[in-house]
Amino acid sequence: MNDLREQADVTADRERTRRILRQRARALARRPDDVELEEIRELVTLELAGRRYAIDADLVREVLAVREVALLPTSPPFVLGLTNVRGRITAVIDLRVVLGFEGVARSSGQVVIVETGGVEVAIDVRESGVARVPLSHFEKPPGDANRYVKARTTDGVEVLDIERIVGDTRQSAASLASGAQS
């Protein structure tokens, strides 16, 4: 019995080894770029209101601790204020407000700096990490998902559509500014 099982295990191992080797050979045969772009996605993960979210690492410039956030008067509720990112003034936004969670907007001391379409903004986050997720582990978000969630991983991490978030929030801030002005 044991022998048979061992044999089966060995065979399975060999099979697996061979499969892995084949995969590697295929990977090596490809141009390195494609491996990065197609097979694995790098995500910056964050936690908001107890749920797990992620942002494409491509859009993330850096993750920083910020000492203080200066309040900015007459700004939309999702704007926490201004902070100093390496000598540049950068707006800090609170995704919990954007995603429609309850609670008081307050800076947590850590931000993820994202840049998209020439616009840079700091996103307030409590916890953050980096995950490398194979492309095949992404799935479409459920139908009732938030409009700012563009994908989901098989472990239930929701990938945020940062371009859309930045675009919408920026527009809303701009219209508030010009509305208050007139």
Next chain:
Amino acid sequence: MSQTPEVLAELLPLFQSESEERLGSISAALEAIEESPDTAQRSDLLERLLRELHSLKGGARAVNLTQAEAVSHAFESVLVRLQSGELSWTGEVLDACNQTVGVLEQLVHADGEEAGDAAARTASLLDELRPAAPEPAKPEPPQIEIEEISPEEAELIKKLLPVFRGEADERLESIASSLEELRAGPESDERRHELFETVMRDAHSMKGGARTMKLGHISALCKEFEYAAAKLTRREVEPYPALYDLFERAAGLVQSLLEAPENLNEGLLNQMMVDLASIEQHEPAAVEATAPVAVAAAAPATAKPIATRASQTVRVATEKLDNVLRQAQEMLVAKLAMRQRGADLAELAAGLREWRQEWSRVDTDVYRLQSWVEKHDEQSDDSGIYPLAASAVRFLEWSQKRVRTLETQVRELGKRMFEDQQSFGVMVDTLVDETKRALMLPLSTLFKGLPRMVREVARTQEKALDFDVRGEDLEVDKRILDEMRDPLMHLLRNSVDHGIEPSAEREAAGKTKRGQIVVEVSQPAADEVALRVADDGRGIDTERVRAAAVKNGVLTEGQSRALDRAALLQLIFRSGVSTSETVSNISGRGLGMAICREGIERLGGSIQIESEAGQGTSFHIRLPLALATYRILMVQVGRQTMAVPTANTERVLRLSSESISSIEGKETVDYQGAPVSLQRLDRFLGMEAAGAERHSYAVIVRSGGRLVAFAVQRVIDEQEVLFKDLGSFLEHNPHVSGATILGTGSVVPILNVPEMIDAVYAEHVVAEPVDIAPEEEVVEAKPRSILVVEDSITSRMLLKEILESAGYLVSTAINGVEAVAMLEQREFDLVVSDVEMPKMNGFELTERVRADERWTGLPLILVTGLERDEERERGLAAGADEYIIKGSFEQSNLLAAISRLCGDA
């Protein structure tokens, strides 16, 4: 002074290293005294000893080293006795001094009281030094008539003297180096001419400074010096070798007069002035004959300081300099606070005056009471009033006298305060100015390491190229250089990476085998530097840029088709556009050029690109030489710090419940006799914080002739900061125009006063102030801004201080070129300019201003030391409105001329 242990622990090592230097200097001075029997030199050295020791004593006190302090004190007393002639430099005294230095060395480093015995012994040794046989008394210098100086002036002069000394030292050094070059034989006649002109200008500036400082001898000597150099400049006299000796001796004499005015030798001075005045009647023999005398007297003074100063540079960590600048700028706050205290005192004096006026109303009553008391006594008055009346009258008489004295004292105090504030202001401004100058570094420091980096990248890319840096070495604010390093590296890396082709490709295209990359520096304007980073590589393929922009969604295909070559080139500064085929983490994400441009624009500069396919690419960068700054008033709003631009700030008032009145339910404060709408800034901005302090101040802001008072919790201080925009996410905010980052790293939003005032006027129907205050008055309330053009720092700071104290806003320029640049940038109400200046003098500046339509009617006052009639005529002919001679120049003259020209009087 008692310090906490932690502070002491930090201070001690500082003190120790400082003391080592000082003790080293003391030892050297003692050695020099031992070797030199020359009295004048010994007294110089003695002064240095006293200075060093005094600082040492102060330091020891600050760090609680009582033993070291006591010994220093004893040592100092001995030196004072030496100075007064009570003691003389005998072997015994020298031995005791040297011993003391050794003991001090121990004491400075001793933690406990180990060196205590030695200290006690030394102290008694020093105390017991007996005077030697009295030295023959030094002959008193002859009394010379010197301008009357009021005590106030003397005080101001005393405080400005170090500034003048520093300036004169620089001028003397400049003269010395000009003479050196002249002696060596300048390369061209033109250069010779230039050098004489420099000498003339240096002498001229020293003359002006000395006159300001009421140093009559130096000023007279410099005047002759200047005229002599002027003759050479005008080629009235041909230079001859002995002339340089004469000039050198003249400079030496100025130096010795500066350092030890008490050693003045009138005969020598007069001889020198005669020699300078008669250089055209030069007969070699005559000059030679006077030479030995003058040299003997002037040599010791000249040889020493110039020789040592030439090599005096120190390496300082730039961080320390940054801190010094920050601290120096903090002093500006103290300067403002002093001004405020002065105003407080004036208010106090006004209160007392009011009291006196009230008194005069009841004067007759008191007098009648007085005479009644005089006529009566206890017996004659049966009403029982007499004792009460008598004591009341006594008190009234006493208090009238007392209050009158108080009023005089307060007024006197106010006057002193004003003088102190003036001299303090000069010192602070000088400090800030000098510190900023210390932060200027040669541009070449930016280029250090670049050639290696370029070679390195070229090697890894297997490309052959030559890298060259050309052009002037300008001095640029270190903070700009720091920020420029990365962008410049990026541009150069790009040039090697994408620009320069491999040799084979170059040869095929008919180019030289080796590529060329050049960084070229030039100065297009007085306050700007231009960098050109150019390569002769393949140029930028705009088609690829277009494709990349479309692919990354920066533009649509259609939009991109509409762009011409120049517009397509501009796209490389947009993030997300990269033409590089290999994507790596460092480059190729299309961020590099965007970051480059961002960095340069953040400094107030600009970058342009030029590129021909196949011909190469060049980037044109323009940068300011110094960082542009912005003055803000920091206030506390709720719990947050916010900034109000000083330019919009009219006045800060202290708020009390009496100062607020209510008109139709709206709160107002009274300002210049008119009600101004009062808004609580925290409520206005929606930033009310629970438990915030009460509103103690009102900041009256102005925009377009309209005023609003904003109540704030506190006024923190005024600072010069860098204005930064709100970043790319928030392009606009209704009440905040930008922000600044303080030295601590904190972000402070800067309020947009014009928009806030608009909002207040739109929301609350506020009575426009026009019906109360006539238009002229509104205009008048705004302080006039004056541009002071003057190359001597002493005179510049003095003028600035005088004008600021009189309520003007003052900007300064160091020559005509800079003045024109500043006039182009902003509006001034009046220009006050010196005549003799490098680059563009006062006459040229006047002509330049008068020739330009933009400045029609701009009043211009020339303030100068040139008193020759033809100069005065030239000044007025050039179009100056006033011509004030420095010698006759008094504050009131200048101020009267200014207010007349501004139409205020």
